[in-house]
Amino acid sequence: MDRTELENMMSGLVEKVKDDRRFMAHVLARYLMIEGFDQATLEGKLGLSADLYFRLAMCKRPEKDSPGFAQAVESISDYTMVDVIELSHIIRQVDSFESITGCLAGADETQFSGISLPALAAARDRINSEETENDDPEETESRPD
Amino acid sequence: MSSKSQVLRERTTLLHEELLSGSTVASAQLAELLLVNVSKFLKSTFFNVKDEHIIATSVEDAILTYLRNPDEFDPERGSLLSYIITAAKWRLLSAISRKREKNVELESHENVSIYSGEPDLPIEDVLIAEDEDKRTFKRLRELLPDSRDQAMLEAMMDGERITDTYAAILGISDQPQDVKRQEVKRNKDRIKIVIRRKFDRNQNHG
Numbered sequence: 001m002d003r004t005e006l007e008n009m010m011s012g013l014v015e016k017v018k019d020d021r022r023f024m025a026h027v028l029a030r031y032l033m034i035e036g037f038d039q040a041t042l043e044g045k046l047g048l049s050a051d052l053y054f055r056l057a058m059c060k061r062p063e064k065d066s067p068g069f070a071q072a073v074e075s076i077s078d079y080t081m082v083d084v085i086e087l088s089h090i091i092r093q094v095d096s097f098e099s100i101t102g103c104l105a106g107a108d109e110t111q112f113s114g115i116s117l118p119a120l121a122a123a124r125d126r127i128n129s130e131e132t133e134n135d136d137p138e139e140t141e142s143r144p145d
Numbered sequence: 146m147s148s149k150s151q152v153l154r155e156r157t158t159l160l161h162e163e164l165l166s167g168s169t170v171a172s173a174q175l176a177e178l179l180l181v182n183v184s185k186f187l188k189s190t191f192f193n194v195k196d197e198h199i200i201a202t203s204v205e206d207a208i209l210t211y212l213r214n215p216d217e218f219d220p221e222r223g224s225l226l227s228y229i230i231t232a233a234k235w236r237l238l239s240a241i242s243r244k245r246e247k248n249v250e251l252e253s254h255e256n257v258s259i260y261s262g263e264p265d266l267p268i269e270d271v272l273i274a275e276d277e278d279k280r281t282f283k284r285l286r287e288l289l290p291d292s293r294d295q296a297m298l299e300a301m302m303d304g305e306r307i308t309d310t311y312a313a314i315l316g317i318s319d320q321p322q323d324v325k326r327q328e329v330k331r332n333k334d335r336i337k338i339v340i341r342r343k344f345d346r347n348q349n350h351g
Contacts, residue, residue, distance in 0.1 A: 005197075009180055012205045020213070023172070058173035058212075072169045079170040 010054035017058070024076070025057035030094045046082050056080040064095045153182070157225040164215050172212050175225075179208045183229050191237060193292075199240045207233035238300065242313035288343045294336055301333060 018029040032042060043053050059079070062072035073091065077084035157178060164171040183204045194200060207229050211218060218228050289295050296314045305311070311329040312318050320328070 005201075006181065006184075009184065009201050009205060010177075012201060013176060013180065013209065016205060016209055017212075022213075055170075055173045055177065058176040060167075060169040060172050062169055068167075075168070075170050079173065 007050050007054075010050070014054060014057040022061055023057065024059040024061050027061055027091055027094045028053075028057055030097060031090050034093065034097050046086060048080070048082065052080050052082075056082060062091060064091070153178075153226065154224050158220060161215060161218065161220065161225050164212075176208055176212065179211075179226070179229050180204065182226060183207065183233050186230050187233055187237060190234070194237075194241065196244075199244070200237060203233045203236035203240060206236055238296070238310070239313075241296065242310070288340055289336070294332075294339070297332060297336055298340075301336070 014025045017023040017025040020026055028039075028042065031037075032039065035042075037045070039053070042048075043050070046053075046056075048056065056076065059076045060072075062069050062076070066072070070088075073088050074084055076082070077087050080087075157175065160171045160175045160178070164175060184200070187200050187204060188197075191200060210232065211225075211229055218225060222228075289298060293314060293316075297311060300310055300314065308322070308326050308329050309318065311332070312320065312325040315328060315332060317325055317328055
């Protein structure tokens with residue numbers, strides 16, 4: 001198997017798991033969307049070859065609430081030679097993005113591409129506070145005398 | 146089993162255990178290892194398949210199915226490499242059958258005798274020894290020149306027992322089940338006789 005063929009198959013695998021949130025391919029795809037990067041730009045930013053990008057993408061995603069989160073990120077960092085702080089930042093950013101966009105129910109996530117996380121967080125907080133304000137009178141009305 | 150194949154088997158077994166125990170990097174290590182070795186095996190086995198995309202897709206899908214549900218693999222029943230290769234082969238055969246039904250001409254493959262001669266040979270050994278099996282491929286090509294017969298033989302050597310698989314190869318999937326069963330049996334018997342006769346003839350003349 002020549003190099004190009006192997007890289008094509010690696011890309012094929014990564015493409016197929018990018019919708020599976022259990023894999024880092026999903027995190028990377030989200031990160032590219034958030035930042036408005038393409039893969040080549042991210043590879044350059046992280047100092048990754050195509051092989052190492054494949055390795056990174058095929059790793060399992062560390063769970064943010066897991067007690068082993070830091071150790072899991074370190075393992076991936078060691079294996080892919082990505083800076084551990086940079087890697088942790090990417091995962092946290094995607095986790096935050098998903099947490100925020102998850103609150104904006106029914107929204108198409110791609111429309112948030114390029115919008116900063118603080119702006120998204122502000123939008124989420126505003127929606128939440130409006131919902132709370134709207135809920136209060138109904139609760140009062142429905143409360144028995 | 147050679148030392149190389151033993152190393153490969155032990156490595157995949159270890160990574161499988163790590164994957165099950167929650168390692169975040171084992172999936173990537175396995176993906177890399179399996180991609181190279183399973184592709185290598187399928188490309189040599191199905192070396193006459195012109196459409197490399199269906200080979201690549203079969204390998205990718207077999208690996209992903211495993212990585213998504215690694216606990217479905219039972220190490221007691223064989224090696225991981227063998228498990229993935231079998232899954233990839235079935236996907237490929239199924240894809241070939243679908244293409245054949247669309248009248249797309251595909252030449253078949255010939256090195257099925259690897260299994261006929263040594264059914265218990267570990268896949269790891271087959272992988273490592275594959276370069277030495279070219280003569281066997283050539284002999285089977287001479288014995289069974291018809292690509293449909295070769296695909297039938299491949300399925301037989303793989304121990305396929307599902308009539309519909311053979312029916313798809315023969316292009317009779319739309320026939321009633323009893324007709325399919327009869328036709329499949331008739332073709333299997335015919336292939337066995339052809340091989341036996343031609344093989345005996347070659348031996349006598351050789």
